Amino acid sequence: MTPxxxxxxxxxxxxxxxxxxxxxxxxxxxxxxxxxITAMLVAMLVALRFAALPLATSVVVGGGSLAVLAFxxxxxxxxxxDTLDPRRFALFGVERTRLAIALAVAGxxxxxxxxxxxxxxxxxxxxSRNPGAALVAxxxxxxxxxxxxxxxxxxxxxxxxxxxxxxxxxxxxxxxxVAVSLLAPLFVLLTxxxxxxxxxxxxxxxxxxxxxxPLGAAWAAPATIAAGSPAGVAQLVVALATLVVxxxxxxxxVGTALVSTGRQARPQTVAGIGWFGRLPATPRGAIAARAxxxxxxxxxxxxxxISIPVTPIVLVLVLGLAGxxxxxxxxxxxxxxxxxxxWATHNDIAYDHTAIWLHVAAGVRGVxxxxxxxxxxxxxxLPLLVIGSFVSAALAGxxxxxxxxxxxxxxxxxxxxxxxxxxxxxxxxxVPRPGSSPFQHPNSTGGxxxxxxxxxxxxxxLVAAPAVVLGLLxxxxxxxxxxxxxxxxxxxxxxxxxxxxxxxxxVFERRGxxxxxxxxxx
Amino acid sequence: MxxxxxxxxxxxxxxxxxxxxxDPVAPAAAADGDPEVVLDLQGLTKRFGDTVAVDAIDLxxxxxxxxxxxxxxxxxxxxxxxxxxxxxxxxxxxVLVHGIDVWAEPxxxxxxxxxxxxxxxxxxxxxxxxxxHYSGVLRGLDAATVRxxxxxxxxxxxxxxxxxxxxxxxxxGMTKKIALAAAMIHSPRLLVLDEPFExxxxxxxANIVEILQRYVAAGGTVVLSSHGMDLIQRVCDHVAVIVxxxxxxxxxxxEVRGGExxxxxxxxxxxxxxxxxxMEWLHSFTE
Numbered sequence: 001m002t003p004x005x006x007x008x009x010x011x012x013x014x015x016x017x018x019x020x021x022x023x024x025x026x027x028x029x030x031x032x033x034x035x036x037i038t039a040m041l042v043a044m045l046v047a048l049r050f051a052a053l054p055l056a057t058s059v060v061v062g063g064g065s066l067a068v069l070a071f072x073x074x075x076x077x078x079x080x081x082d083t084l085d086p087r088r089f090a091l092f093g094v095e096r097t098r099l100a101i102a103l104a105v106a107g108x109x110x111x112x113x114x115x116x117x118x119x120x121x122x123x124x125x126x127x128s129r130n131p132g133a134a135l136v137a138x139x140x141x142x143x144x145x146x147x148x149x150x151x152x153x154x155x156x157x158x159x160x161x162x163x164x165x166x167x168x169x170x171x172x173x174x175x176x177x178v179a180v181s182l183l184a185p186l187f188v189l190l191t192x193x194x195x196x197x198x199x200x201x202x203x204x205x206x207x208x209x210x211x212x213x214p215l216g217a218a219w220a221a222p223a224t225i226a227a228g229s230p231a232g233v234a235q236l237v238v239a240l241a242t243l244v245v246x247x248x249x250x251x252x253x254v255g256t257a258l259v260s261t262g263r264q265a266r267p268q269t270v271a272g273i274g275w276f277g278r279l280p281a282t283p284r285g286a287i288a289a290r291a292x293x294x295x296x297x298x299x300x301x302x303x304x305x306i307s308i309p310v311t312p313i314v315l316v317l318v319l320g321l322a323g324x325x326x327x328x329x330x331x332x333x334x335x336x337x338x339x340x341x342x343w344a345t346h347n348d349i350a351y352d353h354t355a356i357w358l359h360v361a362a363g364v365r366g367v368x369x370x371x372x373x374x375x376x377x378x379x380x381x382l383p384l385l386v387i388g389s390f391v392s393a394a395l396a397g398x399x400x401x402x403x404x405x406x407x408x409x410x411x412x413x414x415x416x417x418x419x420x421x422x423x424x425x426x427x428x429x430x431v432p433r434p435g436s437s438p439f440q441h442p443n444s445t446g447g448x449x450x451x452x453x454x455x456x457x458x459x460x461x462l463v464a465a466p467a468v469v470l471g472l473l474x475x476x477x478x479x480x481x482x483x484x485x486x487x488x489x490x491x492x493x494x495x496x497x498x499x500x501x502x503x504x505x506x507v508f509e510r511r512g513x514x515x516x517x518x519x520x521x522x
Numbered sequence: 523m524x525x526x527x528x529x530x531x532x533x534x535x536x537x538x539x540x541x542x543x544x545d546p547v548a549p550a551a552a553a554d555g556d557p558e559v560v561l562d563l564q565g566l567t568k569r570f571g572d573t574v575a576v577d578a579i580d581l582x583x584x585x586x587x588x589x590x591x592x593x594x595x596x597x598x599x600x601x602x603x604x605x606x607x608x609x610x611x612x613x614x615x616x617v618l619v620h621g622i623d624v625w626a627e628p629x630x631x632x633x634x635x636x637x638x639x640x641x642x643x644x645x646x647x648x649x650x651x652x653x654x655h656y657s658g659v660l661r662g663l664d665a666a667t668v669r670x671x672x673x674x675x676x677x678x679x680x681x682x683x684x685x686x687x688x689x690x691x692x693x694x695g696m697t698k699k700i701a702l703a704a705a706m707i708h709s710p711r712l713l714v715l716d717e718p719f720e721x722x723x724x725x726x727x728a729n730i731v732e733i734l735q736r737y738v739a740a741g742g743t744v745v746l747s748s749h750g751m752d753l754i755q756r757v758c759d760h761v762a763v764i765v766x767x768x769x770x771x772x773x774x775x776x777e778v779r780g781g782e783x784x785x786x787x788x789x790x791x792x793x794x795x796x797x798x799x800x801m802e803w804l805h806s807f808t809e
Contacts, residue, residue: 269649269686269687269688270649270651270652270686270687270688271686272651273649273651273652273655274649274652276652276655276656276659281655281659281663281664281665281668282659283659283660283662285659286655286656286659286660287660289656290645290648290652290656293647293648293652294647297647297688298647352643352645353643354642354643355642355643355644355645355646357609357637357639357642358644358645358656358657358660358704359660360608360609361607361608361609361632361635361637361639362632362657362660362661363608363628363629363632363633364660434643434646434647434690512608512628513608513609513610513611514611516609516610516642517610520642
């Protein structure tokens with residue numbers, strides 16, 4: 001069973017290279033990136049051989065514990081490849097212990113697993129200063145690798161079992177967004193506090209504790225032995241006990257997964273036809289109503305709707321803690337929201353997945369499609385940004401600053417919507433499918449997504465640049481600059497929006513079948 | 523509930539349709555009393571890499587006919603129907619719907635076609651009623667018409683209890699029915715249905731057949747693909763057998779089956795039954 005699954009995993013990895021050129025480019029980039037990071041880590045660990053013992057201990061145990069934690073958390077939120085989901089093997093009637101072992105071993109095969117093996121081996125070099133420590137480090141290599149792989153399998157399978165309903169995934173998405181937004185300021189706070197002389201002792205104390213927890217025990221055991229303390233053996237025992245417990249949990253999870261079908265959600269009902277009744281019964285109005293319903297109902301849009309306003313709040317908190325004065329900070333959130341709001345439209349068609357066939361088969365006019373989709377963003381977003389600009393200007397102590405704020409933020413939203421109107425019809429890239437977790441990115445995303453995202457971001461900033469520059473000049477006084485910034489933002493943004501809607505509409509009409517083909521490949 | 527055999531009234535229908543007269547390319551078959559050609563495939567070809575999925579198919583479907591397209595898995599049925607409905611760009615050949623080239627004048631041609639694709643998603647975060655409304659309005663209907671037709675379609679397909687539920691929560695058969703209703707809402711002249719009976723229960727299937735037969739009797743044209751040979755033999759007046767991207771037989775159902783059942787004829791055309799030899803291990807069972 002085990003060799004069979006390892007071969008299956010290898011075959012799946014090899015087949016990744018038999019996809020379209022863009023996806024192969026993305027895969028190669030990912031491998032180069034992963035390989036580079038691994039090489040850096042290995043080099044660092046070898047170099048630590050010659051560093052002072054407390055420093056080496058802090059780096060290895062602290063970094064190692066973080067890595068172990070990542071192996072548990074990342075699969076829960078990102079949903080790593082589920083090719084080895086135990087539920088897929090339910091019908092083969094394999095004895096669960098054998099299956100659990102085979103799945104765990106096959107889980108090592110892959111880029112993260114391989115990187116982990118190399119890094120874990122490099123710690124043997126770190127502790128080669130002391131023969132006893134090197135020996136313990138060698139023993140710890142398989143312990144570390146298996147602990148991490150088991151944690152990731154448990155994370156993925158556990159999430160698969162508990163979060164298989166739509167509601168629970170949506171709840172998780174909200175928790176994740178809030179948690180991430182709270183983590184960032186906390187991190188700044190902690191680094192600020194530790195930045196003094198107390199930093200090293202602080203980290204040292206944390207590492208000392210981590211070394212006795214399941215997260216850090218396997219990394220800490222050789223370090224403790226190298227320091228001449230026999231307590232390292234006890235840490236090794238903690239690490240081994242962790243591994244045994246994880247193995248039992250994994251076996252139990254496989255057993256449960258084999259006989260469960262996932263939870264069922266209660267169906268949701270809608271009275272009447274909702275937004276469709278409130279907006280005009282024209283193609284444009286209907287597409288706007290559909291887009292509005294999706295922003296409210298589809299968790300993938302909802303994550304954007306939550307994170308767009310939350311991101312700038314976090315940014316302001318972080319900068320505020322770092323000591324940027326408040327009256328300047330007040331000017332920041334509105335343009336940042338505008339930047340992300342405009343940018344969020346750039347891959348809209350891909351979110352329909354193959355349902356876009358309806359627009360193609362009905363021969364929807366491109367302009368109707370473009371404007372309809374943008375309606376919720378513009379109709380809700382623009383007035384809120386204008387109100388927000390006045391609030392920000394009042395907080396900054398000068399109502400005149402509302403003019404450049406409105407100019408910059410409207411310029412950003414309109415530019416983003418216009419550019420997105422063209423790019424979403426010209427270069428859609430795969431996104432999470434309807435109904436799947438918003439963090440479950442398709443493994444075929446490849447390099448195209450990164451290229452499109454960054455190019456559009458830069459173009460959007462470029463269009464708004466005149467308004468931004470004039471706005472910055474207005475900060476140091478000068479009503480003329482303020483009004484010029486307003487005009488620059490509205491005119492340039494408006495022109496790009498008009499161009500993007502017309503050109504994007506034409507591209508949409510011309511490329512309808514190709515858009516559907518792209519969705520089928522995604 | 524009988525298959526409509528109304529050549530004369532159909533001919534009258536066809537004569538009243540101006541589209542064929544405007545386009546000189548459309549084969550004006552009305553001369554010998556046959557109804558107008560509603561769907562005309564001329565050398566339609568599609569390649570995927572080195573594979574020829576659809577190999578220069580010629581096929582004509584006349585107004586008021588109920589045409590079944592049958593073929594083994596991977597024969598090119600869905601590929602062909604996708605090219606007919608403007609969803610997949612052909613590599614060669616033409617598709618004429620009422621004499622309008624689907625790929626030269628897509629906007630005009632698409633108005634006349636109702637589509638039920640196979641294995642494509644719906645906007646399934648909409649409720650059933652919302653999806654019907656969306657489909658109708660995208661096809662250019664006004665609100666009042668959509669409301670009245672939605673009520674009719676919901677009653678006809680037996681979806682009264684499901685209109686408020688999200689399509690994502692529908693069963694496979696219900697999803698098929700709502701998609702079929704959405705394909706009909708703009709009363710197209712031509713309905714192109716890919717696997718309309720897949721996972722639909724027998725009662726609903728009979729119901730759908732009746733709706734389609736009345737539509738055909740009124741002059742509409744249905745082209746559908748299916749694997750249900752009995753159903754096609756019973757319901758369709760014309761059949762085309764597609765194997766390996768080519769039309770191996772086409773004509774009235776009786777012509778194609780030539781005295782045999784359609785299933786026997788189809789299996790013979792599709793390369794015959796594979797001898798079930800060499801499977802003796804299947805008869806000694808694993809403990």
